[in-house]
Amino acid sequence: MGENPISIHVLGICSALAITTKIDTAVVMTIAVVAVLSISNVVISLLRNNIPNKVRIIIQMSVIASLVIIADQVLKAYMYDMSKLLGVFLGLIITNCIVLGRAEAYAMQNSPSKALLDGMGNGLGYGTILIAVAFFRELFGFGSIYGAQVITNQIYLGGYENNGLMILSPGAFFILGLIVWAHRAYTETSDKD
Amino acid sequence: MRSDTYTIVFTTIVTVVLGLGLSVTADSLRERQSINEELDIKKNILSVLGFSLSSDWENDKIQSLYEQNINEFIVDKTGSILSSIESSNSDNYTIYQSRENDKVTGYAIPIAGKGLWGTMYGYFAIEPDAETVKGITFYRHKETPGLGAEVDKEWFQNNFIGKKLIDTNGSLVSVEVVKGYVSSTDPKSMHKVDGISGATITGKGLTNFLKNDLQKYEPYLSKVRKLNQIESL
Numbered sequence: 001m002g003e004n005p006i007s008i009h010v011l012g013i014c015s016a017l018a019i020t021t022k023i024d025t026a027v028v029m030t031i032a033v034v035a036v037l038s039i040s041n042v043v044i045s046l047l048r049n050n051i052p053n054k055v056r057i058i059i060q061m062s063v064i065a066s067l068v069i070i071a072d073q074v075l076k077a078y079m080y081d082m083s084k085l086l087g088v089f090l091g092l093i094i095t096n097c098i099v100l101g102r103a104e105a106y107a108m109q110n111s112p113s114k115a116l117l118d119g120m121g122n123g124l125g126y127g128t129i130l131i132a133v134a135f136f137r138e139l140f141g142f143g144s145i146y147g148a149q150v151i152t153n154q155i156y157l158g159g160y161e162n163n164g165l166m167i168l169s170p171g172a173f174f175i176l177g178l179i180v181w182a183h184r185a186y187t188e189t190s191d192k193d
Numbered sequence: 194m195r196s197d198t199y200t201i202v203f204t205t206i207v208t209v210v211l212g213l214g215l216s217v218t219a220d221s222l223r224e225r226q227s228i229n230e231e232l233d234i235k236k237n238i239l240s241v242l243g244f245s246l247s248s249d250w251e252n253d254k255i256q257s258l259y260e261q262n263i264n265e266f267i268v269d270k271t272g273s274i275l276s277s278i279e280s281s282n283s284d285n286y287t288i289y290q291s292r293e294n295d296k297v298t299g300y301a302i303p304i305a306g307k308g309l310w311g312t313m314y315g316y317f318a319i320e321p322d323a324e325t326v327k328g329i330t331f332y333r334h335k336e337t338p339g340l341g342a343e344v345d346k347e348w349f350q351n352n353f354i355g356k357k358l359i360d361t362n363g364s365l366v367s368v369e370v371v372k373g374y375v376s377s378t379d380p381k382s383m384h385k386v387d388g389i390s391g392a393t394i395t396g397k398g399l400t401n402f403l404k405n406d407l408q409k410y411e412p413y414l415s416k417v418r419k420l421n422q423i424e425s426l
Contacts, residue, residue, distance in 0.1 A: 047207075052200040059207055066211040070218045077222040080229035084333075168337075 005098045005122050006129040006176070007183040012098045016130055017172040018089045023146045026134035028082050030127025032075070032090060034120055036067045037099050041119035043067075044107040051108075060103045061094075068093045098126055129179060136175050141166030228252070233332065235259045241316040241330045242291040242299045264290045272412030286409050289316075297321045300417075302410050304329075306402020309394040311335035313344070317403065319358065323417040326356045326368060341395035352386040358407060360384070363418070365411050367404035370396035 005011045019025045043063050044051075051059050072090050075083040083090065093099060102122050107115040138144055140163045143151030151160065165171045232252055239259060240246055246255065267275045269285045289301040301318040315331035329350050336342045343349050356368045366384045372393055375385040388396040407414075 050203065052195050052203055055200055055204055059204070062207060062211055066215055069215055073218055073222050073226070076229065077225035080226075080233060084233075 003122075004125040004129065004183065005101075006126055007180045009101075010180070011101060012096045012126055013176070015089050015092060015096060016126075016133060016176060017169045019086055020130055020134040020137055020172055021141060021167050022085075022138050023131060023134045025082070025085050026127070026130040028075075028079070029086060029089070030123070030130055032071045032086075033093055033096070033098070033126055034123030036064065036071055036093055037102060037123040037126075038116050038119035040064045040067055040099055040103055041107040041115035042112045044103045045110060045112040045115035048108050056108065057100075057104070060100060064099050064103065065094050098122060129176075132179060133172055133175050137166045137171055141171065232256070235263075237316050237330050237332045238263060238289045238301050241301050241318040241328045242289070243318070243327060244291075262291050262293060264292055266290065268410070268413040270409065270412060272414075272416045274413075286413075288410065288413065299327045300414075302406065304403055304406045306398060306405065308334055308336050308344075308398045309341050309392070310337070313395075313399070313402075317406070319414070321417075322421060323414040324357055324359045326353045326358065329353045336392065336395050340389065341392040343389045343392065344395065344399065349387075349389060356386060357383045358414075359418075363415070365404075365407060367400070367407050369400045372396070 003009075006013070006016055015029065019029045040060075040063050044060055047059070068091060071093070072083070075086070075090060102118060106118045110118070135145065138146075139150070143149060143156075143162050151162075163171070166175075232255060236246060236255060239255070239262075242263070244258065244262070246258075265287060267285045267287055269275055275285055287303065291298045291301070299318050299320055300323070301316050303314070304317045305312055305314045307313070311334065313331055313334035313336065315329060315334075317329050318327035319325065320327045331344050334342070334344065336344060353368060358365060358367060360366050366381075369385045370388050371385050372388050373390070374387050375382050379385065
């Protein structure tokens with residue numbers, strides 16, 4: 001709880017802004033990140049005693065990059081519409097500092113089973129925030145939750161309008177800021193207990 | 194500290210293993226991916242030509258609908274229909290003709306050109322009279338969500354329907370995306386559609402490449418119009 005990659009370490013913000021206009025894209029992104037992060041952590045951890053120190057970052061990058069490309073290819077083959085929506089951002093998991101960060105900081109020192117749990121935990125922590133941001137953006141930007149319209153036509157006829165700002169990146173900044181604030185305020189008070 | 198030789202050997206092995214893994218994955222998935230891409234194009238052509246598609250349709254259903262109703266052919270810059278053998282020549286253009294019960298119901302042509310952030314790709318459909326707009330869709334673009342990306346929205350696309358491509362003299366004027374709203378008193382309102390506020394450059398780009406693409410097909414379309422005239426006499 002105190003170690004969430006986005007709200008505490010402020011990592012992975014770029015993708016958090018880009019793919020959170022709808023919940024379904026956020027969910028698929030989460031699954032992809034959890035998969036890439038867990039597998040890369042396990043692979044790096046298995047190799048940790050053999051990787052020459054001089055080239056370790058390059059080796060980590062190659063493992064991560066290969067996994068991301070595989071994830072991208074699989075999505076293109078089995079979920080074509082979704083891969084069109086995620087576009088370039090799936091490929092950008094490579095540059096998501098969470099993945100390389102966990103490989104370097106955790107997987108290089110710990111056993112594969114621990115690294116797997118670490119990867120899944122961080123991936124899900126990242127995903128929770130993504131989905132939370134997407135929930136608010138989709139609700140206020142499109143009036144729907146997971147594709148189901150919750151704000152009915154009657155409310156629109158009553159003068160309600162979807163908030164266009166929520167669909168644009170600034171909307172994500174505001175919501176992300178509020179979430180980071182709320183999370184930190186909460187963890188701070190619980191630290192004092 | 195490990196020796197340099199070890200570093201080189203290790204790196205080589207990792208690279209080879211990863212490279213092998215990637216090529217195996219890419220190769221085994223290629224067939225499925227190209228099926229998806231083709232299907233996506235077919236979906237777009239069908240929807241621009243006014244076939245209503247449901248998102249939960251099986252691939253086979255779309256495939257058979259396409260095969261039954263769409264007739265693809267290639268025309269050259271003089272407007273003559275070419276047999277597919279000559280299709281390696283660059284000056285020829287594909288037309289997707291929709292037919293229902295042996296009657297032509299429309300023509301779709303691919304359109305592409307620069308928007309604000311990148312190339313926009315889509316299809317433009319014309320009624321069998323070869324002068325009235327039947328529809329427009331986009332399947333790939335990089336325009337700003339909420340602004341230029343409104344080109345995907347129904348309100349924008351529906352504005353095109355019923356507009357005229359040619360003037361009373363029979364020459365091509367295409368359809369222009371204006372800044373703001375089209376005034377109803379404008380004598381040329383048949384060739385204009387409302388713009389998207391905040392997306393002037395997207396609209397201008399669309400106006401330009403639409404006209405450009407229509408010009409390539411004009412020789413063929415004018416032949417269709419002449420033929421229609423003769424038939425109606």
